[in-house]
Amino acid sequence: MAQQEKGGQRMRLPIGRRDIPLIATAIVLAGVYLFGVLTYEHFASWAVVRNLLVDNAFLGIAAVGATFVIISGGIDLSVGSVMAFAGILIAKLVEHAGVHPLAAILIALMAGVLFGTTQGLLIWVFRLPPFLVTLAGLFFMRGAAFVVHSQSIGVRHEFVATTLNETLSLRLPLGSRGIVLPVTVFILLATFAIAWFVLRHVRFGRTVYALGDDAQASALMGLPVGRATVQVYAVSGFLSALAGVVFMLYQQSGDPASCKGLELDAIAAVVIGGTLLTGGIGSVIGTLLGVLILGLIQTLITFQGDLSSWWTRIVAGVLVLLFLVLQRALDALAVSALNTSEES
Amino acid sequence: MPLQSTMIELSRHIVRTLLGIKWALLALALLLAFNAIFTDNFFEIRFQDGHLYGTLIDILNHGSKVAIVAVGMTLVIATAGVDLSVGAIVAISGAVAASLLVERGAPWYVAIVAALVTSLALGLWNGALVVWLRLQPIVATLILMVAGRGVAQLITDGRIITFEDSHLAWFGNGALFALPVPVTMLALVAGVGALLTRRTALGMFIESVGDNEQASRLAGVPDRAVKLFVYTFCGLCAGIAGIIECSYIKAADANNAGQLLELDAILAVVIGGTSLMGGRFFILGSIVGALLMQALTKTLYMLDVSADIAPAPKAIAVVLVCLLQSPAGRELIARWRSRRRGGSA
Amino acid sequence: MTSANVHRLAVALLAALLVGCHKSGPGETAAGDSSSAARTKIRVGFSQIGAESDWRKANTESIKSEAAARGVELIFSDAQQKKENQIKALRNFIVQDVDVIVLAPVVKTGWEPVLKEIRDAGIPVVLTDRRVENEDLYRTFIGADFVEEGRRAARWLVDATGGKAVIVELEGTPGADPAIDRKKGFHEVIAQYPEMKVIKSQSGEFTRAKGREVMETFLKSPEGPSITALFAHNDDMALGAIQAIEEAGLKPGEDILIVSIDGVYAAFEAMVAGKLNCTVECNPLLGPQLFDTIEDILAGRDVPKWIKTEEGVFTRETAAEDIKHRRY
Secondary structure (H helix, E strand, O other), rough: OOHHHOOOOOOOOOOOOOHHHHHHHHHHHHHHHOOOOHHHHOOHHHHHHOOOOHHHHHHHHHHHHHHHHHOOOOOOOHHHHHHHHHHHHHHHHHHHOOOHHHHHHHHHHHHHHHHHHHHHHHHHHOOOOOOHHHHHHHHHHHHHHHHOOOOOOOOHHHHHHHHHHOOOOEEOOOOOOEEEEEEHHHHHHHHHHHHHHHHHOOHHHHHHHHHHHHHHHHHHOOOHHHHHHHHHHHHHHHHHHHHHHHHHHHHHHHHOOOOOOOHHHHHHHHOOOOOOOOOOOHHHHHHHHHHHHHHHHHHHHHHOOOOOOOHHHHHHHHHHHHHHHHHHHHHHHHHHHHHHHHHH | OOOHEEEEEEEHHHHHHHHHHHHHHHHHHHHHHHHHHHHOOOEEEEOOOOEEEEEEHHHHHHHHHHHHHHHHHHHHOOOOOOOOHHHHHHHHHHHHHHHHHOOOOHHHHHHHHHHHHHHHHHHHHHHHHHOOOOOOHHHHHHHHHHHHHHHHHHOOOOOOOEOOOOHHHHHHHHOOOEEEHHHHHHHHHHHHHHHHHHHHOHHHHHHHHHOOOHHHHHHOOOHHHHHHHHHHHHHHHHHHHHHHHHHOOEEOOOOOOOOOHHHHHHHHHHHHOOOOOOOOHHHHHHHHHHHHHHHHHHHHHHHHOOOOOOHHHHHHHHHHHHHOOOHHHHHHHHHHHHHHHHHHH | OOHHHHHHHHHHHHHHHHHHOOOOOOOOOOOHHHHHHHOOOOEEEEEEEOOOHHHHHHHHHHHHHHHHHHHEEEEEEEOHHHHHHHHHHHHHHHOOOEEEEEEOOOOOOHHHHHHHHHHHHHOOOOEOOOOOHHHHHOEEEOOOOHHHHHHHHHHHHHHOOOOEEEEEEEOOOOHHHHHHHHHHHHHHHHHHOOOOOEEEEEEOOOOOOHHHHHHHHHHHOOOHHHOEEEEEEEHHHHHHHHHHHHHHOOOOOEEEEEEEEOOOOHHHHHHOOOOEEEEEEOOOOOOHHHHHHHHHHHHOOOOOEEEOOOOOOOOOHHHHHHHOOOOO
């Protein structure tokens, strides 16, 4: 978008133009939360915040992967299928083949990297459009998940049920009953922290931005465009598999039919967080806000408690639209305010 | 003479298109050859109840529905956009037609016109979000994708509305020129699409918007009107597919109609040689792409491949076709050929 | 009614945003646990799978109307056929301090962590329609036996054909419990009759359109002409298949015997028209039984682990009479 590109050497306010969409998103998020607090009994409890993190951990991790890909100017539609594949692979290895869960998780993560790398190679070497390659990836991995096992498998292994899901969780004395943060929340937070650091302070991260901004110019500048493209999809494959691991822990089972359409939720979260699908602009902090907003919308609908199936869908769609409009309006308002303050 | 030059131009265009999608055509031919050998009576066609009857006809019949949507999708993708809401529009269109017919007792033509007008309006809505709210197409149409199915269920009150009206049922079950009606509908839609884009400046506008939006705006292309048009047209195409789908089962199934159709349509467009980055587009290519996908689905059914793993072989076929079609793939083949020639000499 | 709520939701949302702009911080409005003691109305959280079929709609309406009739506050959540949405809803039910949680689980597995949380919060769980794997985590299950439904369909077919048939099978959505169990029950019985053979089996994804498309393929396959019977995992697929059979110039119900499961209204209409031979009922009207059970649980009475629903097998011979009593 034009207003972000104009740059900000003349900026006097502590916030830059790049931050405006992010701040607009944060304000809307706070507004939605406040609305819930004012409208619904029990909404203002720590448990709601905790549930928001626990129930959206897998979506958050998948959305981080999507952020990398989208900033680089690509897209990854295979996310949901890779998650289902990772989950059922682990469940199958642990429950039917006697593999230790840690080893199974490692294998699933490696499979994710391998698959992501393959997608990246197809995209880079053969110049195939990412949308197509990852759409084929979506179909392929869904089929592959059913090849591994055609039904869901519950994971009862002691290490998963007790060590990972109970021993490693943290109890906080908040609210009347206290809240428990499972290990998945820490994986989520760590993923965001690392991704933030990589995009901000590692050369690879800057290459990703350059790639999305203008791939040709990046190549001319001598950036390793090909390697970075493949790496981006490898990262996305890895994070999709990690999201699959978290999903497996979240419900202690693997299911080849699960996570259908999750890639669209992830993309929606990324876009709501202010990342542009054309690439070059975006941040993981925005993505985190996007995930929380989608989660909060679902929480509101549950608390409302009397919407039929169709109204649930309609309200979800309308709320996303409403949110985007508000974000746009706040954005425009802030930009014009910034302009006047610069002129004076 | 102008007619002659038009014909020459048209045939040149067709030949160019066919060359552009030769791998999709080849894949289709290979698939049919495979079936000729391994599936008995795959090519058996007989005449029954005034129309042709056979597996090939089924492929044509079901492929036409996807192809109609793919025609609309082609134009959207040519402007570097995408429409994820076509499945939801299919559901709404069927729901409007069936509920008007059954619950309000409207005549069949009123039901159909209302369904098409609704679809048109929904397409316009998508276009408006993209043009005026400047939402990214994938998100703009995601909204209708999510909410639209809810609207369809709202219209049918969550039930499957069954109807017996023979006129409405004709669109999915009847025959015209000995072929299923959807084939004629496809020819109509594709013809209108081709006429609009090849006989007027519209096609050029679409390609220039897809190539470089800012440059085309500076060059005086009415980019907003172009975008509004393609989304509206795509909505209409989805509406027509919706009529066919509900007519086919003589019922409006709001929850399931058009499920995942957006992905099938996008695949068909891409296999047909249109780039997702926008620019040049091939309507005929998209149609071949849709038929190829349908033939593949049918073959997998015939081979008793279970529905749960069927997506995997489909994905492999799609990637292979697109690999061969890609610039790098073509280069590889050319190099391989020249090396062989060099070796034999 | 619902549209009024949507309206209220929208208005309140805007109001809250305006309030938000005036920087009034989030106060602890809800006073935590004190409200539940003062409450006299029973509050029930119900997580439904979705609205994917007429059967499901009838099921939802039965439970909603029964709750209204008994003055129970029902918090309803529709999961759009996604397990993760159901888990989210369950967690929020805990926060909302409901007295009982009713769950229609979309699949068998994957419920341990959240059901343990519910157990720790001391809220009883009642399952309907489908079950979960671990029996320790719920109080009772109200619903049908999918395996038994498959067996009943098979037994009817054995009787109707004298134990000799060439069968094709339209399966439900891959990985779905009713599809897996109905198939299991059907094949269990069929296996005892060497002259009953299932020659083709393919998923019609529980929908009419897919049911018809797959049946078209069956009929046109080389073995097509030998087919004498069809078993569909639900009525909708059978209704789609009937059209494919008619298109092929055959008489559904005569040339090919058709048995399916669910017993929705449209299936009875098809039986009256002679096109469907038999439907094995899967009763969706669980509301009254469900709330009887909930009242028992809250009163501290013992309830059985599995409350089976009353279900019949209906054939086209009696369909004209039966259809008068059908409510869904």
